[in-house]
Amino acid sequence: MKKFSIQGGKKLSGTVTISGAKNSTVALIPAAILADEPVILEGVPNIQDVHSLIEILNMMHVKTEFNGSTLMIDPTDMVSIPMPNGKIQSLRASYYFMGALLSKFGQGVVGLPGGCFLGPRPIDQHLKGFKALGATVENEMGAMYLQTSEEGLTGTRIYFDVVSIGATINVMLASVKAKGKTIIENAAREPEIIDVATLLNNMGAKIRGAGTDVIRIEGVEEMHGCRHTIIPDRIEAGTYLAMAGAVGKEVLVQNVIVEHIEGLLAKMEEMGVPMEIGEDSVLVKETTSLKPVNVKTMPYPGFATDLQQPLTPLLLKANGESAIKDTIYPKRVKHIPELARMGAQARVESDLILLEGPCELTGAEVEASDLRAGACLVIAGLMAEGNTKISGIENILRGYDHIIEKLTDLGADIEMIEE
Known part of the structure; x- marks a missing residue:
């Protein structure tokens, strides 16, 4: 021990x-899989959560190189597979793969997230956002099965009942490639949200208003690689x-x-x-x-x-x-x-x-x-x-x-x- x-x-x-910020990094790594080319993150902290996320990426055939504080993520050959339960249990932030996988593949299976136990951390606002964009969500044996229709996700207005950093980021990830315009109201305003929006915009997304309580997202068809330094x-x-x-x-x-x-x-x-x-x-x-x-x-x-x-x-x-x-x-x-x-x-x-x-x-x-x-x-x-x-x-x-x-x-x- x-x-x-x-x-x-x-x-x-x-x-x-x-x-670099842990709470940014654990969202930026799942966000990077939305690109069709390599993404380079600088200022990545060398912490256990980062290594767990890299393992999850490798299981999905995403190439990674982590040198010092620079992490290269290459999702060119990525495949959508069910997310491994063990890693998820130890890591709350793995739930950001829900929004990212929905966006990229139109589907995803994610075990329920773990992390520090600080009392109930419901993900109902995340799921509310996914459903509003047109996804179906089914909970089977503690795993979340997410699926979009043939047409994919469609932009809409989403109002969060409670301010949630996790839900704000997850719905941003899900809606960057949705058809049309998404408006997130009562959004969280944390610096980490601006950091994630900055990366996504550098990859070709069209997000305005991050850091305020209303975020507007214009869906795009594809996203490219970039370099980004974490706050x-x-x-x-x-x-x-x-x-x-x-x-x-x-x-x-x-x-x-x-x-x-x-x-x-x-x-x-x-x-x-x-x-x-x-x-x-x-x-x-x-x-x-x-x-x-x-x-x-x-x-x-x-x-x-x-x-x-x-x-x-x-x-x-x-x-x-x-x-x-x-x-x-x-x-x-x-x-x-x-x-x-x-x-x-x-x-x-x-x-x-x-x-x-x-x-x-x-x-x-x-x-x-x-x-x-x-x-x-x-x-x-x-x-x-x-x-x-x-x-x-x-x-x-x-x-x-x-x-x-x-x-x-x-x-x-x-x-x-x-x-």
């Missing part, structure tokens, strides 16, 4: 460079910024699009974390006394749900009580009992996370139940006195590129051990 072993109490300093990962950036606030002396976080993390930066400023914000970097200086804050997660451009867990250890340093309300995933609280094991004054009351600071943490054996809970525990381990061992690290490696190397370069005492 692999674990992270962290010797806490060391101050971090130096520079960390943010990798920096705003959640990875936020994780290292929260960490720098918690245990940093002077840490420069570079390759950041500052507009993407304004919600987090505003909260850190409110707490009193000294920062210098540059054009594409943020310098965090050593913190002395911090004020408690209240955080409410919201769809973009609000405070990201993926950053509430990484921010939690920093809130434990503030003088007084902070509260977090996650309106996106109210059940995203599994990190709280683990922090309590380390001595944190942290509790959950009817979906509200309450944190009392400042408190001294002590190393303990803890488990990362999901990706961002893992990030939270890594930061807590760096803050704690003594040794912290984190199990469930496959969840962390799913989404953080070269995390051990990046932390070691900043002066952290962290290693991966087998037990």
Whole structure:
């Protein structure tokens, strides 16, 4: 069993460079199969989710080459086959193949998606979109059978009942080759959606309005290859910024699009974390006394749900009580009992996370139940006195590129051990 072993109490300093966005990459890879020629993605993070997606591509006879952070995807000889269940279970983002396969082949079989368990993540809005475009959807034995008629998909107006990043991207993928015009209303506005739309437009699609709540798509007949550089990962950036606030002396976080993390930066400023914000970097200086804050997660451009867990250890340093309300995933609280094991004054009351600071943490054996809970525990381990061992690290490696190397370069005492 692999674990992270962290010797806490060391101050971090130096520079960390943010990798390409995980949440973009896992949609850009399925999007690339819509081309009839090779697509080259630059800035691809070397994480487990990417390797799982490459395996799925290879099963469908898509040629791939992954060197450093550049991924070449050549779908010239691609065939449509049922999607393998095992890979899908471990990977939520594999559901983007639904929209891509419908668009390219007019059919697809996709096992129901997995990923971190954060409570129910219904795909009903995805299916609503596919049906509106004219696809039939049948659920047999936990697999989704998607099919279009002879004529293929037809553009239409789709209004999402709830704002969903996944559904917005999936319906974009399904409609880029649909006949006529598709209008997606109440669309999600996350930067990753703009990133996917940019790639699709570079491949020949006609998408307008990505980043607003109304996206207009004019169907095209064919799509070609291109090169595309992935945006920096705003959640990875936020994780290292929260960490720098918690245990940093002077840490420069570079390759950041500052507009993407304004919600987090505003909260850190409110707490009193000294920062210098540059054009594409943020310098965090050593913190002395911090004020408690209240955080409410919201769809973009609000405070990201993926950053509430990484921010939690920093809130434990503030003088007084902070509260977090996650309106996106109210059940995203599994990190709280683990922090309590380390001595944190942290509790959950009817979906509200309450944190009392400042408190001294002590190393303990803890488990990362999901990706961002893992990030939270890594930061807590760096803050704690003594040794912290984190199990469930496959969840962390799913989404953080070269995390051990990046932390070691900043002066952290962290290693991966087998037990």
